[in-house]
Amino acid sequence: MPYEEFIPGLVPMFSEKSLCITYKGFQEICGKPYYMAIHVPEVLSKARIECEWKLEHRIRDKSDLIRQRLQSSSSLATFLKEFILIAETCMQHVHSDAMWSDWNEEIVEQVLEIDSNKLLSIDEDFSAVQIGITDEGGRLHKIKIHLKTQSTTAVPVCITDLPHKLEFNWATNTRLKHVVEQFEATVLSYQNFWNTLKEIDEKCWVLEPEHPSFSATHRRIALGQNLSLHITVNCQQPSTLPECRFLGAESATAPLREKLNVNLLRWDVERSLLNNLQEVLDFDFPSPADTSRTELSMDCGICYCLHLNEEVPNVVCEDKRCAQAFHQSCLYEWLRSLSSRQSFNTIFGECPFCSHPIRVKMPAS
DSSP states (O other), X not given: OOOOOOBTTEEEEEETTTTEEEEEEEEEETTEEEEEEEEEOSSGGGOXXXXXXXXXXXXXXXXXXXXXXXXXXXXXXXXXXXXXXXXXXXXXXXXXXXXXOHHHHHHHHHHHTSOTTTEEEEOTTSSEEEEEEEOTTSOEEEEEEEOOTTOSSSOOEEEEOOSSOOOOOOOTTOOHHHHHHHHHHXXXXXXXXXXXXXXXXXXXXXXXXXXXXXXXXXXXXXXETTEEEEEEOOSSSTTSOOEEEEESOHHHHHHHHHHHHHTGGGOOTTSOHHHHHHHHHTOOOOOTTTOOHHHHOOSOTTTOOSOBTTBOOOEEOSOTTTOOEEOHHHHHHHHHHTTOEEETTEEEEEXXXXXXXXXXXXXXX
């Protein structure tokens, strides 16, 4: 049977699911009531303590001592007396500390106004708060709010992973919860955009980015051997025609550019972006469900890798019988090692595979 004891100020509630008693209520510490919940299973020494954030923050350095007192106490009432003594010592130390100011108190009050399920972390010095919002698709979006020290009216700096910079209204009476509400509304406005890219990520061979962030608006989609399509999607209107750039040998990309121009009138904003692209190009994109990556032959012909840091092969031999792809940096270093002719930032030479004339620009790095 779970441990049970009468404690003034705390109401015991038995849970059949966890087979433990939870004491919930308030205890007075330094003249102020603080909410507490103590989960007690069959023995007191295995109890777990939860308390409101303001109290928890001030006693966290004493967690080992509190656990030691819990394990050595003969009753919950005895332990609570020692817990309150430890907590009051921490409170008195904080109130005597010049670093704890009205600003700290105000920040704590504002943090408590935010749904605790959304609060991910808060810095020890209260200089930053991190909030997490889960959207309709189950994706977790984070915002880190950097606060101006000793000023609750100064505009905070917000770090997010959104396609555009977070724009929020700020006035002297704006509170943290208002920033969180505006962030949540902005996340909601991008649902169609993220759902559109999710379909592409799941149904196509995406070459880059390798690990897309929520802010990434582009995708490079494999279409065939050493042939790909780079798209930049409008995050506000994701069903409209994206910016398209075909990468590969001219003999392979020219027909696709022609189809895109001729079939533009087929574009229907009621269809998904992926379906529209396949419709206007009159082309079914290779899918991980029916095509292996080795069939697409996208690896660099020099280093034999797909990804080189954040680079993927983007220079292709123009001879359609070869059409081998290379990383720009790999091909540049290869041709330079052969003392090939260079004009300004472009170096000229022969394809390492078939000796067809090839050229490459100097990498930006």
